[in-house]
Every structure is written in structure tokens, then in C-alpha cells.
Amino acid sequence: MSGDARRRLTGTGAAGGARPARSRTLERVQELHDAPLAPLTTFRLGGPAARLRTATTDEEVVAAVREADAAGTPLLIVGGGSNLVIADEGFQGTALRIATAGFELDGTRLELAAGENWSDAVARTVEAGLAGIECLAGIPGSAGATPIQNVGAYGQEVSATITDVVAYDRRADETVTIPNSECGFSYRHSRFKADPSRYVVLRVRFELEDAGGLSAPLKYAETARVLGVEPGDRVSAQTARETVLKLRAGKGMVLDPEDHDTWSAGSFFTNPILDEEEFAAFTVRVAERLGSDVAAPAFPGEDGRTKTSAAWLIDRAGFTKGYGTGPARISTKHTLALTNRGDASTADLLALAREVRDGVREAFGVTLVNEPVTVGCAL
Incomplete structure (x- = not known):
């Protein structure tokens, strides 16, 4: 590891449990x-x-x-x-x-303060020649949110590289360090999300890979295809990051104040994960609506279940890109993003979300679950 890869930014608060004055x-x-x-x-x-x-x-x-x-x-x-x-x-x-700040890199060990900009932190690890989070480039938000949602995209999830999370436990009134094995990570979920009123994330620690400037093995088929390689291959980590940024930008998933397609929370609904009985019933509904020759996307999920695509469901239920006539509409670039076209209200957004959710349920018998956290309102 080069000397450039060992850097420390100070000015952060203490992560220990001592009571402040x-x-x-x-x-x-x-x-x-x-x-x-x-x-x-x-x-x-x-x-x-x-x-x-x-x-x-x-x-x-x-x-x-x-x-x-x-x-x-x-x-x-x-x-x-x-x-x-x-x-x-x-x-x-x-x-x-x-709004805490702190980026500390020691070899392959990375510690981020909760307030650090996530996308900037990813860029800095790639510049340092490290692999493991390069395909999470361009995801908006702060580092402290990543373990809560078990943030993931393009074949990577933070749960694969997080070693532990430093958090303030409101119930115990102390600062605790929670190892990866006790974080309860699953698809877009964690113990922090399961009990949101208990923990306030202060710092997140990662173990990355020194792969000589190469990426981690690519797991996402679209990324590999665009790069002209096979899943499992490695490419330059910088190339992987830049490719993901282009893919995300093409779907309106990279923040741009001038582009209302990015006035969103990214993917509004999570991909449904169905058990055997639910997936069988879903398959029947797909055949009835779209024909017996149409196969819905299906990927291995957790605990033997099957994951399907929320974007596919939304599109096939009739909610295509740009759907809507009001101030809240589906993105013109990606069916999974609900957007504020500039003068929407939260009520407008929720009305659209309910319309999409209910339409998908009516068409396919699958109830979509929103990914963003609602405050003072609900679907």
C-alpha cells in the first residue's frame, strides 16, 4: 500500500462513551x-x-x-x-x-464519520487503490446511513466490507461498538433499521481490499456487459467506478440540481423477495396478464426465497417512464424512481406512490414496500 493510501483527516468528535460536558x-x-x-x-x-x-x-x-x-x-x-x-x-x-467529518484510512482499514459524504468517500478509496465499495459510487447521502439500509447497488453491499459500527445506544445511554456479525444485515435491512429509535450511528468501519488498483470481482451482469468482461472478472477500480457513475446518471440516479429526474430518493420501492408459494402465485398472475411465454425476472434470494424486480413489475403494470400528469411523476429515466418535478408536495408524491403500489398489487398480487423512511406521513 502506497503512502498516499494512508491518510488521516482530524477534527472529528470522540467515538468513545465518555459523557460530554x-x-x-x-x-x-x-x-x-x-x-x-x-x-x-x-x-x-x-x-x-x-x-x-x-x-x-x-x-x-x-x-x-x-x-x-x-x-x-x-x-x-x-x-x-x-x-x-x-x-x-x-x-x-x-x-x-x-454534519460530522472524518475520513481515516490506515492500510485497508477505513473509518468514516457518519456525516461524511458517501460518494466522495468512495472516490477517495478508489484513488487510494482499494477495492470493495467502488460499485457503490454515486449513491447520495451520508456514510452513517449506509449500515442502516445495508446500502447496495451493482453487485455490492456495504455489509460485505463493514467490520463494525460505532453508535450511540439511546436505551443504554452509552456509545457502543457493534461488530458486523451483530448488525443483522440482510437485503436493505439491519438491526438499526429494525429498531430505528434505539441507535444513532456515529462511525462506520470497513475492511477493504488492496487489489493493486483492480476492482473486486464484478458481480452485476450489466456492469460486466458494459465493460466487455465476464461476471467474476476484475477491472481497474477507477474504471468500475466511472462505469457505475455513467450507468447511474443514465437512470437519473446521480444528483443534479438541474435535472428533476434526480429530485428523488433513488429507488422508491425495494425488490420483492417471495417465498415458494408466493412466487408460484406470482408466476400464475404473470402468465394470466402477459402470456405464458413471458417469464418474470427471478434471482436467488435469502433463505431459499426468490427475488424479483420492482422496476419490471411497475413497468408491466402500466406505470412506464414519465408516468403521471401532476407535479410528482415517475422518472423519465427509470421506473423505480418517483420524482418531484419542481413544485410537488409530499401529498402529491404519496398519492403517486399509492397508485403505483396498488396498481402493481392488483396486476400481480405483489405488494411493493417503500424504501425511503416516511416522517409524519405514510403510504
């Missing part, structure tokens, strides 16, 4: 009242927070959470805002924006 710490936390939340989300939707605090160190995060919990104040954690759907009425509590 409460009054002095909270004096440093930026606070606004009746503060707009829409600009902090990639949807650019939602009403204001009664109070918005911004924490720049782990110490400040823990102190602000402790204060809210002690007062019984509702608390909303905001990172990069790429996975939030906030009600038009806003949030009647404290929204805590995590």
Missing part, C-alpha cells in the same frame, strides 16, 4: 427554529422542523440526543436526506442534522 457542548450546536427541512432532502419536500440542530462532532451528536431524550422531545435524525419523505406539515420536534 453537556452545557458547553450544546452551546456549540447550531440551532434554528421553524427551520425548513425540504432543502435537506433530495426530494426537496416536506414542511419545517420546530427546531433544527446541526452537530459537527460525535460529542455534540450524543449531547443533543441525550437532551431530547431527557425532555421527551420527538427526535428526527437527518444525514444526507436521500432517504427521507417528510410530511408537508413538517416535524413537531427536534431535527438533528449529522
Whole structure:
């Protein structure tokens, strides 16, 4: 590993469990009242927070959470805002924006503060010649959100490289380090998502691979095909990253303020994972609607189940690219992204989401599950 691959940025808060000096710490936390939340989300939707605090160190995060919990104040954690759907009425509590900074690379070991920009962090690991997260390039949001969702794309998931997660346990009132084996990772899920009111992620640690500038073995067929190689092959990690960025941009999945197709949360619905009975019933519905010669996408899932494509279901149910006539519509580039065309409300977005979800269920008997977190509203 070259010297360039060993870098340390300081200025971060302590990751340990020592109690902060409460009054002095909270004096440093930026606070606004009746503060707009829409600009902090990639949807650019939602009403204001009664109070918005911004924490720049782990110490400040823990102190602000402790204060809210002690007062019984509702608390909303905001990172990069790429996975939030906030009600038009806003949030009647404290929204805590995590703006901590810290990128620490020691050989193949990477530690990121929760507030670090994820896409930038991926780029820096590739520049350092490391492999393991290069196909997760361009995913908007902060590093702290990655273990919560077990973020994944183009054949990679963070669960494959995360070694442990440092989090504040609100129930135990202490900072804990949770190893990968206890994170409960599964498809777009984790123990942090299962119990969202308990943990506040502070830092995420990874073990990457020094592959001499090459990528990890490519697992996603589309990526391999575009690169002219076979699944399982390696290419330059930089080439893999750039290819994924182009693929994502072509689907409106790379943030661009001028492109309303990117005013979204990326994939709005997760890919359904069906057990044997559910998949058999689904296959019958596909044949009835589309013909016996049509086969739905099917991939091996967890626990012997079968994963199918939410995008395929949405499209075949009649919700094609650009669907909709109102201010919230399906992306013109990808059927899985619901978008704000500039003047939508959260109510507009949810109405579209319900229409798509209910239409797919009526057509195929499969109920899609939203991936973004809803705050003060629901499908």
C-alpha cells in the first residue's frame, strides 16, 4: 500500500462513551427554529422542523440526543436526506442534522464519520487503490446511513466490507461498538433499521481490499456487459467506478440540481423477495396478464426465497417512464424512481406512490414496500 493510501483527516468528535460536558457542548450546536427541512432532502419536500440542530462532532451528536431524550422531545435524525419523505406539515420536534467529518484510512482499514459524504468517500478509496465499495459510487447521502439500509447497488453491499459500527445506544445511554456479525444485515435491512429509535450511528468501519488498483470481482451482469468482461472478472477500480457513475446518471440516479429526474430518493420501492408459494402465485398472475411465454425476472434470494424486480413489475403494470400528469411523476429515466418535478408536495408524491403500489398489487398480487423512511406521513 502506497503512502498516499494512508491518510488521516482530524477534527472529528470522540467515538468513545465518555459523557460530554453537556452545557458547553450544546452551546456549540447550531440551532434554528421553524427551520425548513425540504432543502435537506433530495426530494426537496416536506414542511419545517420546530427546531433544527446541526452537530459537527460525535460529542455534540450524543449531547443533543441525550437532551431530547431527557425532555421527551420527538427526535428526527437527518444525514444526507436521500432517504427521507417528510410530511408537508413538517416535524413537531427536534431535527438533528449529522454534519460530522472524518475520513481515516490506515492500510485497508477505513473509518468514516457518519456525516461524511458517501460518494466522495468512495472516490477517495478508489484513488487510494482499494477495492470493495467502488460499485457503490454515486449513491447520495451520508456514510452513517449506509449500515442502516445495508446500502447496495451493482453487485455490492456495504455489509460485505463493514467490520463494525460505532453508535450511540439511546436505551443504554452509552456509545457502543457493534461488530458486523451483530448488525443483522440482510437485503436493505439491519438491526438499526429494525429498531430505528434505539441507535444513532456515529462511525462506520470497513475492511477493504488492496487489489493493486483492480476492482473486486464484478458481480452485476450489466456492469460486466458494459465493460466487455465476464461476471467474476476484475477491472481497474477507477474504471468500475466511472462505469457505475455513467450507468447511474443514465437512470437519473446521480444528483443534479438541474435535472428533476434526480429530485428523488433513488429507488422508491425495494425488490420483492417471495417465498415458494408466493412466487408460484406470482408466476400464475404473470402468465394470466402477459402470456405464458413471458417469464418474470427471478434471482436467488435469502433463505431459499426468490427475488424479483420492482422496476419490471411497475413497468408491466402500466406505470412506464414519465408516468403521471401532476407535479410528482415517475422518472423519465427509470421506473423505480418517483420524482418531484419542481413544485410537488409530499401529498402529491404519496398519492403517486399509492397508485403505483396498488396498481402493481392488483396486476400481480405483489405488494411493493417503500424504501425511503416516511416522517409524519405514510403510504
